Amino acid sequence: MTAAPIVHAPHHVKQWHLENLGFLGRGTVNPSQNPTTEILQTRFSSWTPIENKSLNKQLFQERVRLISHWFDLWTDKQRNQFLHWMLKKCNKSQLKLFETWFAENIPVTKVDFTTLLPRFLSLYIFCFLNPKDLCASAQVNWHWKFLTEQDCLWMPKCIRFGWFLPYTPTQNEYSAWKQHYIACAIGLGYLTPREVTEMYGILNKSKSESEEEEEQKEKYLQRIIRERLALHKKQLFKTRPPWVSGTKISGFFRSQPKLSQTNCDKAELPAALWLMKKRMSSSNYSFSNQFSDEFKSVPSVTLTTEKQHEFTSKTLLKRKNVAGCSLYPASPHHHCCTVFQRYTNQAQPLQPHLVLISSHVPAFEMIVDSVKPEVVPVVYEYSGTTLEGLLYYVEKALDGRTAKSIGIVSGGDSRGIDLLQGYRIGTKTLLKPEVREFWEKLGSFVISLEEQGHVDIFVSLAASEAGMEVLSQLSHLTGVFFRTPTGIATGAYQHILSEWLGNQNDRPPSIYFTEVKLQIWLRWTEVLEDALQAVRKNLRPYLCDLRKNVTGKIIGQIVFDTMSWCEVQDNCELVQALAEGLAELSRGHCENSMEFLSDFLMKKNSTNEEGRSQVFLTENNPEASFASVSVKSGTLQEGMPDKRTGFARELLLSEKNYVHTLEIVRDIYVKPLKAAVASNRAILSCPSIQTIFSDILDILQLNRWFLDTLTKRLNEWSPAQNLGDVFIKFGQQLQRYTNFFNNYSVILKTIDKCRETIPPFRAFLKRQDKTVVTNMKSLQELLLCPSKRFEEYKTLLYALQCHTPPEHTDHKDLTTAIKQIKQYKDYIDQLKQNADRDDQLLTTQRIIQGCPQLLKANRYLMRAQDVAQLRYCSEKGSIPFGVYEHIHDLSLFLFNDILVVSKRSIAYKPFERTPKATHQFLTVIPLPRLIVEDILDSKYIKNAFLLQGPRCQLICTTVEEDKFIWLSMLQRAISYSIEENVNYL
Numbered sequence: 001m002t003a004a005p006i007v008h009a010p011h012h013v014k015q016w017h018l019e020n021l022g023f024l025g026r027g028t029v030n031p032s033q034n035p036t037t038e039i040l041q042t043r044f045s046s047w048t049p050i051e052n053k054s055l056n057k058q059l060f061q062e063r064v065r066l067i068s069h070w071f072d073l074w075t076d077k078q079r080n081q082f083l084h085w086m087l088k089k090c091n092k093s094q095l096k097l098f099e100t101w102f103a104e105n106i107p108v109t110k111v112d113f114t115t116l117l118p119r120f121l122s123l124y125i126f127c128f129l130n131p132k133d134l135c136a137s138a139q140v141n142w143h144w145k146f147l148t149e150q151d152c153l154w155m156p157k158c159i160r161f162g163w164f165l166p167y168t169p170t171q172n173e174y175s176a177w178k179q180h181y182i183a184c185a186i187g188l189g190y191l192t193p194r195e196v197t198e199m200y201g202i203l204n205k206s207k208s209e210s211e212e213e214e215e216q217k218e219k220y221l222q223r224i225i226r227e228r229l230a231l232h233k234k235q236l237f238k239t240r241p242p243w244v245s246g247t248k249i250s251g252f253f254r255s256q257p258k259l260s261q262t263n264c265d266k267a268e269l270p271a272a273l274w275l276m277k278k279r280m281s282s283s284n285y286s287f288s289n290q291f292s293d294e295f296k297s298v299p300s301v302t303l304t305t306e307k308q309h310e311f312t313s314k315t316l317l318k319r320k321n322v323a324g325c326s327l328y329p330a331s332p333h334h335h336c337c338t339v340f341q342r343y344t345n346q347a348q349p350l351q352p353h354l355v356l357i358s359s360h361v362p363a364f365e366m367i368v369d370s371v372k373p374e375v376v377p378v379v380y381e382y383s384g385t386t387l388e389g390l391l392y393y394v395e396k397a398l399d400g401r402t403a404k405s406i407g408i409v410s411g412g413d414s415r416g417i418d419l420l421q422g423y424r425i426g427t428k429t430l431l432k433p434e435v436r437e438f439w440e441k442l443g444s445f446v447i448s449l450e451e452q453g454h455v456d457i458f459v460s461l462a463a464s465e466a467g468m469e470v471l472s473q474l475s476h477l478t479g480v481f482f483r484t485p486t487g488i489a490t491g492a493y494q495h496i497l498s499e500w501l502g503n504q505n506d507r508p509p510s511i512y513f514t515e516v517k518l519q520i521w522l523r524w525t526e527v528l529e530d531a532l533q534a535v536r537k538n539l540r541p542y543l544c545d546l547r548k549n550v551t552g553k554i555i556g557q558i559v560f561d562t563m564s565w566c567e568v569q570d571n572c573e574l575v576q577a578l579a580e581g582l583a584e585l586s587r588g589h590c591e592n593s594m595e596f597l598s599d600f601l602m603k604k605n606s607t608n609e610e611g612r613s614q615v616f617l618t619e620n621n622p623e624a625s626f627a628s629v630s631v632k633s634g635t636l637q638e639g640m641p642d643k644r645t646g647f648a649r650e651l652l653l654s655e656k657n658y659v660h661t662l663e664i665v666r667d668i669y670v671k672p673l674k675a676a677v678a679s680n681r682a683i684l685s686c687p688s689i690q691t692i693f694s695d696i697l698d699i700l701q702l703n704r705w706f707l708d709t710l711t712k713r714l715n716e717w718s719p720a721q722n723l724g725d726v727f728i729k730f731g732q733q734l735q736r737y738t739n740f741f742n743n744y745s746v747i748l749k750t751i752d753k754c755r756e757t758i759p760p761f762r763a764f765l766k767r768q769d770k771t772v773v774t775n776m777k778s779l780q781e782l783l784l785c786p787s788k789r790f791e792e793y794k795t796l797l798y799a800l801q802c803h804t805p806p807e808h809t810d811h812k813d814l815t816t817a818i819k820q821i822k823q824y825k826d827y828i829d830q831l832k833q834n835a836d837r838d839d840q841l842l843t844t845q846r847i848i849q850g851c852p853q854l855l856k857a858n859r860y861l862m863r864a865q866d867v868a869q870l871r872y873c874s875e876k877g878s879i880p881f882g883v884y885e886h887i888h889d890l891s892l893f894l895f896n897d898i899l900v901v902s903k904r905s906i907a908y909k910p911f912e913r914t915p916k917a918t919h920q921f922l923t924v925i926p927l928p929r930l931i932v933e934d935i936l937d938s939k940y941i942k943n944a945f946l947l948q949g950p951r952c953q954l955i956c957t958t959v960e961e962d963k964f965i966w967l968s969m970l971q972r973a974i975s976y977s978i979e980e981n982v983n984y985l
Contacts, residue, residue, distance in 0.1 A: 149175040355407035370517030383421040414464035443478025456508035460495040662700040695740035724813020731820040850921040867956040925949035927977040
């Protein structure tokens with residue numbers, strides 16, 4: 001069969017496009033060699049020159065650099081999609097290479113230590129846990145369960161209580177000692193005091209005078225030890241720098257032993273401990289020898305008895321740092337001068353009041369304005385902030401200090417606090433680990449209860465029992481006194497003025513806020529609440545309808561994503577049949593309801609089976625019909641041919657729909673416009689019609705030939721029939737598509753220009769666009785179909801190839817056709833990208849007044865940055881330590897080969913929200929000749945850098961967030977341009 005003749009369009013491929021893609025040489029071409037035919041044959045036969053190794057290597061390097069620059073300009077989401085697509089195309093050996101690279105270069109941040117450490121080290125770590133923690137660790141995973149149930153861990157714990165195993169475990173038996181420990185703990189007996197007295201005698205017998213005297217001396221020594229220990233810890237806290245951890249005595253203290261010795265009295269703490277040992281050794285206590293042995297190994301500051309140890313633990317646990325570790329007790333103000341000396345120099349209070357203000361509170365700016373000068377305000381975002389971030393803000397605001405009190409102004413009611421989005425503090429959520437840790441750390445920022453530290457919550461929790469339960473739990477967790485309003489007044493936030501828990505003389509509103517401004521804010525909140533009530537009342541019907549529409553769309557999308565159209569129809573028919581059967585059953589009196597319903601459904605099925613509509617594979621036109629292909633209830637009928645035949649007919653039906661779409665353009669738009677020209681009532685001129693529709697008509701002619709060829713092949717279809725050769729012939733005539741894509745931007749601009757300048761054409765488009773005949777599409781949407789068609793070709797060819805046996809004669813042609821279609825689709829994508837870059841260059845050139853020609857092959861815009869130009873005023877001194885003045889506002893446009901500098905002016909007009917910016921061209925600096933220097937921050941200049949070219953030198957400054965990104969991108973562009981020049985030379 002002969003192919004349709006190629007009709008040359010009046011528009012041809014731009015030569016610089018082909019030079020950019022490597023299709024044309026950069027030098028002169030010998031006309032005798034027919035270069036155009038050779039180039040086009042090379043272009044359409046193979047994308048990469050396989051035989052020419054040097055050209056292949058050069059083209060590969062250029063594409064790698066191009067893709068790397070695209071990758072730099074993409075967003076994070078686009079990069080993730082690209083990497084996901086690339087990984088899906090890799091084979092197993094390439095994925096194995098990635099796995100090896102990740103294992104070598106990416107450090108492991110979170111890993112199970114039992115999988116890396118030797119087993120004896122893991123068991124040594126677990127031996128420090130008590131039985132309860134060991135049982136909890138056994139629930140982590142199977143490996144931890146195996147380790148924590150070893151006999152070497154549980155045997156010492158059993159022997160310590162005298163619980164010996166009554167048998168010897170076998171060689172492969174483990175967890176015997178754990179089971180024995182559990183059995184002994186469960187069966188542990190409990191004796192009442194009377195039983196203990198009968199068994200062991202009277203315990204509380206009267207003591208002699210000598211024993212009472214020794215006991216009084218012991219209590220006296222214990223009191224002395226507690227006083228010395230408290231004084232010793234206060235002295236340590238006095239000399240402790242704020243950056244030293246509170247868990248251990250650091251080298252800072254060991255290097256200054258004289259400091260603590262000078263602050264103690266002559267009767268030092270170790271001497272007191274030794275005196276107590278001597279007193280107790282002379283008495284008749286049975287544990288004196290044990291104390292003598294243990295005294296040699298414990299530190300000098302360790303207490304002796306269990307009561308003193310308990311006292312020390314309670315004392316140290318009263319205060320905790322942010323990490324939850326033990327901290328030294330807080331000392332009075334006169335002991336903290338060495339730690340917070342820099343605050344006293346700046347006239348800042350050592351223990352200020354701090355207030356947290358949520359952005360969710362109405363008119364929170366007015367609350368911030370009413371905060372007193374001596375109070376530290378912390379404003380945080382209600383949505384997007386985490387509990388850890390809020391703690392960071394508090395810690396940064398205090399800067400190592402401890403607050404007298406902390407106030408929290410946020411939303412909520414009498415049952416809970418709306419602290420952050422997703423964190424409502426109530427009785428159910430308070431015991432969550434992250435919430436509990438937040439309140440414990442927040443309580444550590446407040447002074448102790450003995451020093452009258454408290455937390456004030458501006459939510460009326462004290463007005464309900466649930467709120468009081470929340471306050472009780474908070475006080476139990478933190479050890480800090482919480483105060484809230486006790487009443488619920490009418491109006492928004494009026495409860496702040498009611499009575500508070502605790503001392504009424506020191507009311508929290510007067511501690512944190514100015515009373516007059518607070519009253520103004522409360523009145524404004526009442527006005528806002530009234531306005532919001534009216535808005536809610538008027539918008540509630542609209543919002544309800546909008547919610548129903550959105551819910552219906554989401555449900556429909558989920559249904560059609562999980563179910564096919566056939567299943568939806570079958571379900572609808574089934575539901576309708578069941579409804580009719582139940583209605584019929586309710587009218588009559590049938591003894592056996594199930595039998596009647598089954599007979600009714602069988603009759604209904606037999607009557608509807610003949611008239612069931614056929615459902616086809618093509619999604620574009622589900623109501624289309626084809627004689628030999630039909631689907632019943634979502635499954636193929638028994639007479640259905642194989643899958644390859646089904647996809648071949650799917651290809652034919654899809655091509656019919658596509659040609660029908662192109663014929664819509666011809667019949668609905670081209671024919672009426674040409675008829676109007678022939679009748680001397682032209683709607684559009686002939687050149688404009690030729691510009692807009694000539695390329696799409698050529699594509700229609702090509703696809704009509706392709707459709708006729710496919711129809712003849714399908715009419716003569718057999719298992720040995722081929723389709724790949726038809727696609728190969730079709731791929732050799734894609735020059736018409738190339739002309740269309742090259743002129744696509746011109747076509748769209750012509751349509752827009754004619755619509756704006758020609759009223760009859762505007763009325764014609766309004767009358768023809770988005771009608772039933774055009775499938776509810778406009779002319780521009782119809783012209784997008786050729787670009788989407790090649791993706792459909794690729795999908796259908798892949799399906800044909802998958803269901804074509806490898807020994808079939810058509811398998812090789814299908815592989816070649818797939819490669820050809822895929823190659824051309826990549827070419828289309830590159831043409832689109834080049835067109836977008838050209839539009840971006842022209843737009844940049846248009847907004848800069850006096851700008852030279854920017855349009856050039858291989859040039860694209862990377863980033864535009866607004867900066868401020870400074871001038872160095874000092875005659876002496878280095879650049880970072882001089883005085884600067886602001887001269888102009890500049891805009892820097894970074895391209896891949898040049899840097900365009902323009903002067904930016906901003907004009908504000910009345911009744912317009914956005915200002916108008918104008919750009920005046922200043923200079924162009926080639927990137928290979930540009931030198932970038934970072935300027936260090938000082939008190940005279942911040943976030944500055946130096947740009948030095950052949951004829952100019954600019955000192956610029958920008959915001960802190962943009963400086964690093966701008967300089968890094970500028971350095972990469974300079975490096976790339978230098979490499980390009982070196983390779984070109």
